[in-house]
Amino acid sequence: MLENIKKLISYYEEVISLPHRNEVARELRNEDDFFLLLLYSEMLGIPNPVYYYTLELYPYIIEDFHDWHLRMGMDKSPLSGIRCC
């Protein structure tokens, strides 16, 4: 019985959060894109005073970068320094 009520509540929770989900996901994706831009700014010719630290993040971010350039309609990485695919 308790299990069923819990299921019902989680269903209800999902229904009301559904329209919110894509908006939140979109905002987060925009933030991520902005972060990527900051991270790779040096390669785009924008001076980055903390590039020494952002460099360390590259291995962690490479998959996100790959997703990003695919989403932007580029089959291959646009930056020659990064060969993600």
Next chain:
Amino acid sequence: MNAIVVALIGIVIFILGYRYYSKFVAEKIFRLDPNYVTPAHRYKDGVDYVPTNKFVLWGHHFTSVAGAAPILGPAIAIYWGWLPAFLWVVLGTVFAAGVHDFGTLALSVRNKGYSVGTIADKLIGRKGKLLFLFIILILVLMVNAVFAWVISNLFISYPSSVLPVFIQIPLAIWIGYAAYKRSKKMLIPSLVALAIMYLTAILASRFDFLQIDLVRFMGGEDGAGLFGLGSVSTAFLIWIVILMVYVYIASTLPVWKLLQPRDFINSHQLVVGLGILYLGLIFTNPSISAPAINESPDKSLLPLLFITIACGAISGFHGLVSSGTSSKQLNKETDARFVGYFGAVGEGVLALVSILAVGTLFANTDAFSQAYASFSDANAIGLGNFVEGAANLAQGLWIPTEIATTIVSIIVVSFAATTLDTSVRLMRYIIAELGIEYNIKPLTKTHVATSVAVLSSTALVLIPEGPNGFGSGGYLIWPLFGTANQLLAAISLFLISIWLKRRGSNYLVTLIPMIFVIFMTLYAMFQQVFFEWSWFGSGSNMLLFVLGAIIFVFAIWIALTAFHELTKKQDDPFDRE
């Protein structure tokens, strides 16, 4: 006639319609395939295209389509008696709305999750798309005017509902912030918000000083207002201005800040409202005092009934929701039947209870006939009667009348306000899109487009002088709103018919409702545009004449294009892709 029996008959027909008719349409006509890779899977991006459980998607779809319109239409249409309204809601839902909502969903799923506007572009060319944009533009313009009018009138008639509705705004912003910035669950905050709103409602209905009654502040109904307008008209003007300033801000904010959290609170209100009304119906066991058929109406039932009840029987707006968001989230193609058709059934259930709430309000048939003496009376008092009737039903659950009245009016205002927010936003997008199509740069700017939207809506509700004096705009254009909405539904049904024909399916299931809807629209438009609003008509009004004439021309254009498209032989452009 006993109201519970009528409700049961309606619900049984809905169930049979869903169980048998929608199954037939899904399997034999649309030939839904459980193995078809839906856009949600093919283009899965975690943002727009997300495969979603069908029950969850149904919940979302239903709460998006159900609003104030399925309440308002039946509350007015009961003027012709409860039976015609009942039959149109029940049969319209089963044979027209269900197929329409379900069909637009299936059509969009088979076409990459595109919206009906884009599909119109592909199926009948750029002209089709522009036509679509213009009709939606006129439709949302009227939605803005009608719903602003509805809210202002409810604020004047039920001043105790003002404070709870205003409290909803900061509460919604708080929920949006909690959910987005802190990724918290939304259920508890939105239930708390609802509890605060209803607590305020109880207090406001008990204590006069919590009621923001502008008319009373100006010395009652006979008091003097501003600009020599009288107190009621001044109160109306003030509310319209406040509402328009509010929608300007609400429609330019990101949706997660105000619009969506408001929707969460309102979806609870929908559940609470339907629960109270149907339970109240069972406990009070009322009989319907309205006549089954009004034998001497001053306006003919044919065709006006079919445009007075738009949402609740068939509504073009639903197609925008079906093809806009729901189609991008459909997990399996076969789920379309449950989400689309059953979503329409959900709204039919709301329209049905609206008929019963108004039908059981009066002590006897004479009292009903006196109140609903003419069609214009029905227009003016319909919504107020729904609020009173619903409060009567709520008494069955031991809720005192004044509190029930306040809560029901809050529910109606909240629905109308969300529709208003969304439609002003939609209007802004359409104006911007037209700006791009015709290369008018300024129109593509957010604030220019929003200003055009808000100012034209304000003008439409305030300018026309009519039987209700100042502010008759919203009241006069209700039938026009119905026709534009039905026309949109007809275009969607037309697109589905073309698609079905090109796939070699039997397209009569969508063509017959389409012919019915377009015939009623043309008939109603012809009657109103030429015999009422034109310069030689009984209620000459140039603004309505122009708007009506545009819609009339569009309707004829669609009927001709439909005839042409359906009689010529052509391949499906999507199949070729």
